[in-house]
Amino acid sequence: MYQLTGVTKRYRRGKDAVTALDSVDLTIEDGGRLVIQGPTGGGKSTLLQMLGGLDRPTEGSVVLDGTDLAALPEARLTRVRAEKIGFVFQGFNLIPTLTAQENVETALVPLRLGARERRERAGEALASVGLGDRSGHVPGELSGGQQQRVAVARALVKRPAVLLADEPTGNLDESMRDEVMEVLEALWQEHAFTFVMVTHDSALARRAPRVATIGDGRVTVREQVA
Amino acid sequence: MFFTYLRRELRRRRKAALVVASGLALGIALVIVVTSVSSGMSRAQGKVLESLYGLGTDMTVTKAVEPPEEGQTTRRPRFEFDAGEGEEAQQSRDLVMVQGFQSLDASTVDDVAGQDGVADAVGGLGIRVMKVDGEFRRGQVENPGQGGPGGGGGGAVRGGGAAFDVDSYTAYGTDVARQDLGPLTTSKITSGRTFTEGETDAAVAVLDSAWAAGKDLAVGGTLTVSGTEFEVIGIATADSGDAAADVYLPLARAQALAGAEAKVTTVYVKATDSQRIEGVKEAVLKNIPGTTVTTSADLAATVSGSLSTASDLASGVGTWLSYLVLGAAFLVAGLLTSSAVSRRVREFGTLKALGWRSGRVTRQVAGEALVNGLVGGALGIALGLAGAWLITALSPTLTAELGGGGAAGGAARGGMRFGGQGGGGGSPQTLDIALTAPVSLATIGLAVALAVAGGLVAGGFGGWRASRLRPADALRRVE
Ligand SMILES: Nc1ncnc2c1ncn2[C@@H]1O[C@H](COP(=O)(O)OP(=O)(O)OP(=O)(O)O)[C@@H](O)[C@H]1O
Ligand SMILES: [Mg+2]
Numbered sequence: 001m002y003q004l005t006g007v008t009k010r011y012r013r014g015k016d017a018v019t020a021l022d023s024v025d026l027t028i029e030d031g032g033r034l035v036i037q038g039p040t041g042g043g044k045s046t047l048l049q050m051l052g053g054l055d056r057p058t059e060g061s062v063v064l065d066g067t068d069l070a071a072l073p074e075a076r077l078t079r080v081r082a083e084k085i086g087f088v089f090q091g092f093n094l095i096p097t098l099t100a101q102e103n104v105e106t107a108l109v110p111l112r113l114g115a116r117e118r119r120e121r122a123g124e125a126l127a128s129v130g131l132g133d134r135s136g137h138v139p140g141e142l143s144g145g146q147q148q149r150v151a152v153a154r155a156l157v158k159r160p161a162v163l164l165a166d167e168p169t170g171n172l173d174e175s176m177r178d179e180v181m182e183v184l185e186a187l188w189q190e191h192a193f194t195f196v197m198v199t200h201d202s203a204l205a206r207r208a209p210r211v212a213t214i215g216d217g218r219v220t221v222r223e224q225v226a
Numbered sequence: 227m228f229f230t231y232l233r234r235e236l237r238r239r240r241k242a243a244l245v246v247a248s249g250l251a252l253g254i255a256l257v258i259v260v261t262s263v264s265s266g267m268s269r270a271q272g273k274v275l276e277s278l279y280g281l282g283t284d285m286t287v288t289k290a291v292e293p294p295e296e297g298q299t300t301r302r303p304r305f306e307f308d309a310g311e312g313e314e315a316q317q318s319r320d321l322v323m324v325q326g327f328q329s330l331d332a333s334t335v336d337d338v339a340g341q342d343g344v345a346d347a348v349g350g351l352g353i354r355v356m357k358v359d360g361e362f363r364r365g366q367v368e369n370p371g372q373g374g375p376g377g378g379g380g381g382a383v384r385g386g387g388a389a390f391d392v393d394s395y396t397a398y399g400t401d402v403a404r405q406d407l408g409p410l411t412t413s414k415i416t417s418g419r420t421f422t423e424g425e426t427d428a429a430v431a432v433l434d435s436a437w438a439a440g441k442d443l444a445v446g447g448t449l450t451v452s453g454t455e456f457e458v459i460g461i462a463t464a465d466s467g468d469a470a471a472d473v474y475l476p477l478a479r480a481q482a483l484a485g486a487e488a489k490v491t492t493v494y495v496k497a498t499d500s501q502r503i504e505g506v507k508e509a510v511l512k513n514i515p516g517t518t519v520t521t522s523a524d525l526a527a528t529v530s531g532s533l534s535t536a537s538d539l540a541s542g543v544g545t546w547l548s549y550l551v552l553g554a555a556f557l558v559a560g561l562l563t564s565s566a567v568s569r570r571v572r573e574f575g576t577l578k579a580l581g582w583r584s585g586r587v588t589r590q591v592a593g594e595a596l597v598n599g600l601v602g603g604a605l606g607i608a609l610g611l612a613g614a615w616l617i618t619a620l621s622p623t624l625t626a627e628l629g630g631g632g633a634a635g636g637a638a639r640g641g642m643r644f645g646g647q648g649g650g651g652g653s654p655q656t657l658d659i660a661l662t663a664p665v666s667l668a669t670i671g672l673a674v675a676l677a678v679a680g681g682l683v684a685g686g687f688g689g690w691r692a693s694r695l696r697p698a699d700a701l702r703r704v705e
Contacts, residue, residue, distance in 0.1 A: 082581020097234035
């Protein structure tokens with residue numbers, strides 16, 4: 001469970017300071033599904049970084065399952081990311097030189113598994129996103145939707161407690177968007193991880209039970225009936 | 227995963243890797259070539275010195291040059307012909323002189339041998355033989371205004387009243403019991419044999435091959451000097467350049483011919499320790515007055531010509547340049563690696579977001595750079611070896627000029643070649659030496675070390691850059 005209290009993030013650019021998040025309080029239940037919306041520059045990505053332990057807030061605490069990520073030393077924060085948090089990025093962020101299989105395996109490197117177990121689990125994860133037969137292809141040989149599904153497999157192969165997705169369909173056309181969303185929703189149903197997704201797409205937002213809207217660093221949450 | 231990732235990256239970014247590698251390769255190749263050429267140079271210089279002294283001689287001791295006495299000009303050989311009432315006659319005479327007219331008592335050899343730090347000392351006598359064959363016409367003599375007997379340096383001299391040839395050559399009296407030191411060690415016996423230890427007073431001679439060829443003499447032939455017939459027992463060929471003398475005789479015979487009993491011109495000295503040569507030199511100068519001591523170092527200082535120019539160039543500009551190029555290559559390799567990391571900010575940020583420790587990412591980057599460096603090093607070693615091989619194959623000829631500097635030059639040969647006519651002056655001797663570029667194992671080791679260093683420098687730059695990336699960089703929009 002996530003418990004954010006008074007999370008403020010200020011970026012300093014020379015003399016100017018930008019307040020990307022302004023004293024945000026937010027709770028997300030285990031297995032919950034939250035969509036974050038808001039205007040560009042509103043602080044959506046910044047909030048996701050706080051949730052994922054990619055960056056630390058200037059003030060406030062980000063407690064995940066009883067641990068304040070804001071106060072953890074870098075090495076332990078890295079460990080939390082490696083074990084508990086999966087990321088899906090708008091630009092896929094696959095390593096272009098590695099095959100789909102190897103890309104998925106990169107997520108297991110910090111877990112120090114044996115090569116064989118790593119291979120098996122990556123293979124299973126690829127199969128679960130419907131790409132079992134494309135494991136030997138490099139990203140350049142895959143469509144955008146397929147690349148993002150590889151990224152989903154990479155995010156979920158370690159069976160994380162949390163999946164954070166920053167506009168996962170932002171670079172995709174409609175058919176690919178549906179292909180990726182179907183996979184994400186099916187996996188969420190199956191594994192019941194906490195699922196936080198940033199999106200500009202109101203059609204996607206409408207399908208989520210909870211929507212947080214960020215503007216000027218402030219968050220308002222509304223519950224809706226799916 | 228480390229190696230899979232490494233392999234994939236290197237394969238995909240072959241071109242960028244090759245740029246880094248070839249920069250390093252150029253620098254390393256240059257270092258190899260310059261180092262090996264330099265060692266070729268010093269080998270060549272060593273050859274020059276060896277051709278003068280022979281192996282094992284660390285210094286020579288000769289008599290100090292004395293300034294001519296008041297009223298006395300430089301000494302010249304004098305000819306005294308029987309210009310009496312005889313009929314037309316063919317006359318032949320050998321004039322035998324001590325080289326440079328300067329000699330030391332033979333006891334000096336033992337004095338030198340007795341000095342601290344002297345391992346061995348051997349004396350020898352350099353002499354010059356002038357053979358004058360002349361026809362002397364009586365009628366012409368009666369008319370002295372038209373000419374007369376004269377003396378001169380060499381060649382045919384024709385006077386009005388006489389026609390005669392002057393032929394001069396050098397001979398060296400060898401201590402036959404001690405042939406491990408001295409000028410004969412610069413030549414190899416190419417036919418016949420050398421002196422035996424017992425031939426201290428034998429009428430035998432070893433001839434220089436070039437001179438013998440000009441005189442049509444071979445082993446078994448006879449050389450007549452001042453009426454004494456010497457049996458030619460061997461022909462010697464100089465290892466490089468000119469031979470130290472045209473004729474080698476047993477020391478006692480040479481002394482007798484020149485009327486220089488118990489005299490030597492040069493003492494060849496071997497030191498117990500090559501580090502102590504300067505000390506031995508000082509001891510000899512101090513304890514045995516009236517001597518000049520010439521060490522290999524003194525001689526080396528008199529080497530000039532293209533060899534010494536090239537050698538100065540190689541050790542000066544060459545070294546400087548190759549390290550400059552190498553430094554630039556290191557820097558470029560580092561900057562290129564660092565900029566490659568900048569282009570992959572999102573990739574490395576993503577890995578950090580996935581939970582890769584910073585050190586693991588840094589290792590990956592440094593590993594790539596290190597392999598680039600090693601590839602560059604391997605290329606550089608191949609290139610350098612090819613360059614060195616090419617130089618050795620072409621072996622350009624360098625010229626060494628020796629002893630342009632008067633007394634030092636005279637002393638260079640222990641007064642053998644030089645100073646024949648006058649006191650201590652001499653013309654420089656020229657030697658052609660083929661340049662080689664021997665590549666030693668140490669040079670290869672240096673190149674490998676440089677390659678690794680280059681890789682580490684590049685890896686250091688890149689790794690440092692990668693270590694400063696934050697996991698949030700995974701969300702950077704720039705690619
Ligand atoms: N590293 C940074 N340094 C300085 N300012 C930043 C940085 N990251 C974000 N900001 C600023 O913080 C604010 C919030 O940025 P953020 O990326 O969270 O917005 P966003 O809601 O994700 O926008 P978008 O929809 O365009 O992705 C913006 O004004 C942005 O300029
Ligand atoms: Mg954003």
